[in-house]
Structures are given as C-alpha cells and as structure tokens.
Amino acid sequence: MATTSEYGLGEFAFARGWFMIGEAQEATKIPAPIRYFGKDLVLYRGESGQPYVVDAYCPHMGAHLARNTTSYIVRDGEHVQGESIRCPFHGWAFGPDGQCKHIPYSDFIPKAAKLRTYPVVEKAGILWMWHDPEGLEPDVELPDFGGHYGESGWVEWKIDYMGDLDVHGIEIVDNMADFGHFIPIHGAKDWQYFANEFKGHVVHQYYSAGHRTLTAADEDQLVLDTWYEGPGFLQSEMAGAYDSFIMIANTPIEDGKTRSWHALMVKVHDGSRATTEEDRAIAFEYQEGSRLAFAQDVEIWANKRACLNPLAIPNDGPYGKVRSWYKQFYNSRDKAAEIQKRVNGLVVTLDKRPGNKAA
Ligand code: FES
Ligand SMILES: [Fe+2]
Structure with a gap:
C-alpha cells in the first residue's frame, strides 16, 4: 500500500493527534x-x-x-x-x-x-495515545464521546476490532466526502441532504437519507452528524430506530498500514429506570448492525489498490478538500493553521429538503 509521501501529505510520515491504541x-x-x-x-x-x-x-x-x-x-x-x-x-x-x-x-x-x-x-x-511528530504536548483535548459513555439510559459500547488493513488512513477518511458509496455500500435511499463542513481540526459530514435496515419504519430518514476531530477517529450522532453514537478509530501500525476498530453506544431508554439485560441485548444487536455496515467499507479497503488521485466527478463529494484538510496533521503546527484557513467552510453536495429552492 502507498505511503504518506506517495500521497504527498506533508513532511511527517505519521500524523499528529489522538489515536486509539487498544482497549482499557x-x-x-x-x-x-x-x-x-x-x-x-x-x-x-x-x-x-x-x-x-x-x-x-x-x-x-x-x-x-x-x-x-x-x-x-x-x-x-x-x-x-x-x-x-x-x-x-x-x-x-x-x-x-x-x-x-x-x-x-x-x-x-x-x-x-x-x-x-x-x-x-x-x-x-x-x-x-497522543502522537506528535514534533514531540509536543497535545494542542487539542480528547473529546468525551457525546458524554454518552456511562450516561444513564445508554448502553456502553463494546469494541469491535475490524482488522489490520493494508491501507493508508487517508483512504478511510475519504469516506467523509464519499457521497456516491452510500447507496451501494450502506443501503441508503431517498436522499435529502449531504454536506461537509470544515472547521479547523474538525470536519463534519451532515447526512439525511432513508436506510434499508437502520430505521424503524421504511419511510423514515436516518439523520447523522459525523465528524473527525483530528486524523485518528470518527464520531457520529445517529438518529435512527434508536439514538446511537458511533466511534471508528484508525491508527497507523506502519506507514500505509492501519488498524481499525468500531464501537457503538445505544440509547435504550430515557434514563428514568434501570437498564436490563434485555436492553443490553437490543443495544448489542443494533451495534452489530452498525458493525456490519462499517464492515462493508472495510471489505473495500482491504482489497483495493491505493488511490493517489481520485478520478473525481462533480457529483462526488469534496474528496480534494477532505484530503487537503487531512494534510494539516502531517505538517508543522504553523503550516496546519494555513491549511485550515484555506479549507474552512461548508460544502453542500446535495440538498433536496422541502423548502430548499434547489430541490
Ligand atoms: S538495564 Fe541494561 S539493557 Fe536495560
Ligand atoms: Fe462508509
């Protein structure tokens, strides 16, 4: 698989950021x-x-x-x-x-x-673990994962190890912009909205569409706010059959080789009662549905060749911007600030929401 320098990401082989290195x-x-x-x-x-x-x-x-x-x-x-x-x-x-x-x-x-x-x-x-190619102390705090871990009404996640993949982290983070894969890979349908927002060291993906399996009723929308805070892990607040919170971590083992994990917390009740074994079984079944959805991405990554330059078309999401955003972590902190200034902002790929003139 291709290395950081082959992708032309910057001066460091390994990025600055918080990375998962294992279970507690x-x-x-x-x-x-x-x-x-x-x-x-x-x-x-x-x-x-x-x-x-x-x-x-x-x-x-x-x-x-x-x-x-x-x-x-x-x-x-x-x-x-x-x-x-x-x-x-x-x-x-x-x-x-x-x-x-x-x-x-x-x-x-x-x-x-x-x-x-x-x-x-x-x-x-x-x-x-905080990894810093310049050997400096963290300049961003590790987030608290929506505050849901240990929150009453939520079932804490178990960790799904997804494999050691012959793929550079950039191809995993590409997913943030990847509008075109949601129908074939994740069973999306009835698109309403897809956009990305770049805010400093954070990139968001705002998503609203139907889904074949993760909604309670067939006509319901699955609404997600998904974001990376740094290069190493994704978080997502998902409103579907249940409210849930996804975490996907990717940590480089070697330059161009990545270990991947998935986890999901599920809100099973409003916090006014004790959580039962039945609640936990429901949460873990829902986590398994999310893991299987992510495993579909993983199957692609595990078998693809490196994509140094996407052959992007106008209706693809903003791959180029996501890759530019990602470069900030492979360069010194001064350069990172410049890169952020260049990419900050909202990019709407699709908006069919009622009331939107372009719909
Ligand atoms: S104490 Fe001698 S090698 Fe570690
Ligand atoms: Fe995906």
Missing part, C-alpha cells in the same frame, strides 16, 4: 509490547491505575522492556513498581517521565538514561 483492559501490570507509528512501544499500567506508553528499547543496552519471561525481575514481580517500569536485563527502573530513577548496582545515574514517553488517556473504555 489491555494495559496491565504486565508490560505488553505494542507497535504503532512504525515504532516498537511498551504499554503498562502503574500501581495507581494510570496507563503508560514508552519506547520499547532500553537506553542502557537496548533490551526490549516487555519481551521477556525469564528474567528474575519478571519472575519476582518487579517489572512494574509503583509507576516505574524496570528493565529485565540489568534492572534499571524508569519513572513515568521516562527518567531512570534507580540502578540496582550504581548510585551514579546518567542524565541520558531516559526513555521516550507518550501521553496516554483512558476514556470510554479505550486507551488513547
């Missing part, structure tokens, strides 16, 4: 090897409960901090102590800031004994 329960007191952004990393949870991500290789002699089962550090349960991770090779311990805090056989600790660390937040049952 994957961070434990047993350090785990993970690989994202073309890098070997280690995920662990400190005794306070805080999850951490650090570079995998020890600055002392290059041992992998997690890939070990036989060192006495690991066997004696000293791999994580407090918030620190201890290297299985010579036992150097690194604190949550990455600085070496303790060497079992030396009072002298060199300044250069430091691991690179990455900001991690656990939210909505998911581990999120």
